Amino acid sequence: MKNIIAVLALSVLLFACSSKKDGNMIVQGQIKGLKKGKLYLQKMNDTVLISVDSVALNGSDTFKLTDNVDSPVLYYLTFDGNTTDKRILFFGEQGTITINDKVDQFGFSPEISGSKNQEILDKFNQISKRFREERLDFIKKDFDAKKANDEDLIKKLEEDYKKLVRRRVLYTTNFALTNSDFEVAPYIALTEMYDASLQMLDTVNNSLPTKIKVSEYGKRLQEYLDNIKKEGNK
Structure with missing residues (x-):
């Protein structure tokens, strides 16, 4: 009897292991x-x-x-x-x-x-990396300019940095719009468009087809925008 029980228990265990789909x-x-x-x-x-x-x-x-x-x-x-x-x-x-x-x-x-969204994200990250490197370069130049008390250079660097931020925002927005048929678009809007205006975020959100709007990141983007607008109306 013990042997039968042991065999049955082993069979159940093997079935459980092999039934993982x-x-x-x-x-x-x-x-x-x-x-x-x-x-x-x-x-x-x-x-x-x-x-x-x-x-x-x-x-x-x-x-x-x-x-x-x-x-x-x-x-x-x-x-x-x-x-x-x-x-x-x-x-x-x-x-x-x-x-x-x-x-x-x-x-x-x-x-x-094997992941189309990952392929698109990789392309974005390649350009985004250049913006990050430029930003680090600005930080170093700004540090040196302040150390040298060079007011003219400090002012120029501030203006150039604002231009860099605008270029990054425009690139990110256009990239998300170009790839609005993929879930990576609302993900990029959520994680990379922190310097963008509400109008730009709305533009990306409105460009998303229904299948992307109901995706995980599509719903999060909509919720994020709803919260911003709610706070703005207070």
């Missing part, structure tokens, strides 16, 4: 050099980062993780090795997404394919 998003790839550890697929739930899937790697550096994606959002790929402070951030969506990286440079410059 793939989600509509598969994240697969290779982390070169990661021979032992546990990879986690995570995303934000309200303000809390939660794990939706995980896989233990023992002797193999390839992985496969899954989740059901209702609306494309940002995901995190992390692991419990020596670099727990590092992570790979990517736009998750339905389909198969491939991520390849190296354990010693984890999260620095991963190769990500």
Whole structure:
């Protein structure tokens, strides 16, 4: 009888393990050099980062993780090795997404394919990086000018910096408008258009088709704008 119970328990356990279904998003790839550890697929739930899937790697550096994606959002790929402070951030969506990286440079410059939203975000980040570098250059020049008490240069740098901010706002707005058919558009509006006017934000929001408006970031953008307008009417 004990043997029968043991067999039945084992059968149930095996069935439970084998019945795990793939989600509509598969994240697969290779982390070169990661021979032992546990990879986690995570995303934000309200303000809390939660794990939706995980896989233990023992002797193999390839992985496969899954989740059901209702609306494309940002995901995190992390692991419990020596670099727990590092992570790979990517736009998750339905389909198969491939991520390849190296354990010693984890999260620095991963190769990500299979996500159209991520592809668009990568293009935006390339230009955005140039703006950040220009801003850092301005900060250094401003520091040196103030140290030298050069009032003329300080005034010129202030004017040039305002022009840089305007260029960045215009570029970001136009980029979001150009890619309004993708969920990355409201995401960029929420995270990168902090210097933009309400009118510009409204322009981006009004350009979004219905399928994007009802997405996770589409709804957040609408809520954000509603709150701004509500506060402005007080």
